[in-house]
Every structure is written in structure tokens, then in C-alpha cells.
Amino acid sequence: MENYKIIHRGGQGEIVEKKSRFIATVCPVMSEEEAISFIEKTKKKYWDARHNCHAFVIGERNEISRCSDDGEPSGTAGKPMLDVLLGAGVHNVCVVVTRYFGGTLLGTGGLVRAYSKAVQEGLANSVVIEKILSSRMEIYTDYNGIGKIQYIIGKSPAITVKTEYTDKVSVEILIKKELSESIYKEIVEATNGKAEIVRGDDCWCGEADGEVIIF
Known part of the structure; x- marks a missing residue:
């Protein structure tokens, strides 16, 4: 897979159904052992x-x-909870829904809805990011070529990691691996081959709270 959703930061959500409290606590996990511990x-x-x-x-x-x-x-509980996680497309995640009984039976349908809704609330209060398999590129150009390069980067899904201005301009970007060849060719063509492009190692990356995260 070249991209999938993960929980960057877990959260908590709570609902009340007929005086029963359902508290969903979401946590990122990388192994079954971590899940059991949580x-x-x-x-x-x-x-x-x-x-x-x-x-x-x-x-x-x-x-x-x-x-x-x-x-x-x-x-009525575990399976509906799992279905919500799978339906949301999130990976490497564990959720526990705590129920404080309010004295009124909800029935099987009511329980399914309550546990499902609680997990949805927990996910809504978590930070979910898309983890993308990306190619790293460092682009070196003179000041005449930077405008064209920034335009190409801006209309693409590339993430700009840093830009440095010295006697030349260097831009480090992360671009989805499957798009790396096309943006490479586009920059070469736009600058008539004058831009120097250094390809780095592939890596996983994502964005959360306006910050670039490299895994």
C-alpha cells in the first residue's frame, strides 16, 4: 500500500443513551501487545x-x-466497534468503549447503535492523518527558475519540507511516490534542464496540525 490512514493522536468521545454512558477511548498501537496493554x-x-x-x-x-x-x-459491541474502524479506513488503532449502565436495557439494536456511535465520536475527537509513501527530492535552481518550480510544486500534492535562499535556491519536497516521475519531468522541462534535482530515499510521511511528519 502506498497510503493509508492512521491515528496520529488518540482522543475520547462520550455519548449517553437512556442514562447509560458510553465512553470511547482511542489510541494508536503498533502491535497486538500494545493493544492489550492499552x-x-x-x-x-x-x-x-x-x-x-x-x-x-x-x-x-x-x-x-x-x-x-x-x-x-x-x-452487540465488539463487532460493531470493529466495523466502524474498518469502515473509517484507519489502521494501527485500538478503541475501548466503557459503559456505565444507566438502569434501562437498550436491546440488541440499541446496543449496536450506541457502541458504534461512541466509536465514531472517539474517532472524531482524534487526529487522523494519511500516511503516504513518498519520494524525497532536493531541487537546486537560480533565482530566475524558482518561480516556475514553486508554481509546479504548488499545484501538486507535494509537501515542501524546507526552502533555503543563498547564492542559489534549494527546495526540499516530499511527493507521493507514484507522482515523483511526472513532477521530475515537469520541473526539468519547465527549467530547460537547468534545475538540479537530487533524489533521496523513499519514506513515509504525513501532515498534522500544519506540521510535516516523517516516519
């Missing part, structure tokens, strides 16, 4: 709750996926 930590935090149901997906292609109803009727 689940146990959350259970200790909410030790007095009736249920702490969980779901997690790990791997670029969701190679590992697990869920638990934690005492709720079979299929």
Missing part, C-alpha cells in the same frame, strides 16, 4: 464500569483484527 490500562482506569468492550486493527492491510463484547450480548 486495553488493560483502560480497564483499570474504569474499574467500576459495567463493561469495557474493545476492538483493534493492526497492519497496513489489517493483518490483525480483534474485538470483544466484554459481557454484552454477543455481537
Whole structure:
């Protein structure tokens, strides 16, 4: 895969259904061991709750996926929670939904809706970023060529890492790998081959809160 969504920063969401509180806590995880550790930590935090149901997906292609109803009727909590994660297309994530029982039974349909909605709230309050397999390029040009290069970069999905102005101008960019050859050719053509382009190693990158993140 050349791009997929991950949780950059976990969050929490809460809903109330017929006086029952459903608290969804979302956390990024890289392994099943990390997921289990997070689940146990959350259970200790909410030790007095009736249920702490969980779901997690790990791997670029969701190679590992697990869920638990934690005492709720079979299929009413863990599976709906997992379905929300898969439907959102996020990877390497674990969510625990804590339920404080409000005294009124919700029925199977009500439970499915409540647990699903809680996970959606948790994801909405998390920072989700797209992790993109990118090619790194350093472009060197004179001051006459920088305008054309910046125009090409600006209309592309490239991320500008840094720009330095000395006797020449250097621009470091990250561009989705599948688009790297086309932008390379476009810059060469626009500058009549005068721009020097140095290709770096491929890497994974993303953007969050206006900052470039290189994995």
C-alpha cells in the first residue's frame, strides 16, 4: 500500500443513551501487545464500569483484527466497534468503549447503535492523518527558475519540507511516490534542464496540525 490512514493522536468521545454512558477511548498501537496493554490500562482506569468492550486493527492491510463484547450480548459491541474502524479506513488503532449502565436495557439494536456511535465520536475527537509513501527530492535552481518550480510544486500534492535562499535556491519536497516521475519531468522541462534535482530515499510521511511528519 502506498497510503493509508492512521491515528496520529488518540482522543475520547462520550455519548449517553437512556442514562447509560458510553465512553470511547482511542489510541494508536503498533502491535497486538500494545493493544492489550492499552486495553488493560483502560480497564483499570474504569474499574467500576459495567463493561469495557474493545476492538483493534493492526497492519497496513489489517493483518490483525480483534474485538470483544466484554459481557454484552454477543455481537452487540465488539463487532460493531470493529466495523466502524474498518469502515473509517484507519489502521494501527485500538478503541475501548466503557459503559456505565444507566438502569434501562437498550436491546440488541440499541446496543449496536450506541457502541458504534461512541466509536465514531472517539474517532472524531482524534487526529487522523494519511500516511503516504513518498519520494524525497532536493531541487537546486537560480533565482530566475524558482518561480516556475514553486508554481509546479504548488499545484501538486507535494509537501515542501524546507526552502533555503543563498547564492542559489534549494527546495526540499516530499511527493507521493507514484507522482515523483511526472513532477521530475515537469520541473526539468519547465527549467530547460537547468534545475538540479537530487533524489533521496523513499519514506513515509504525513501532515498534522500544519506540521510535516516523517516516519
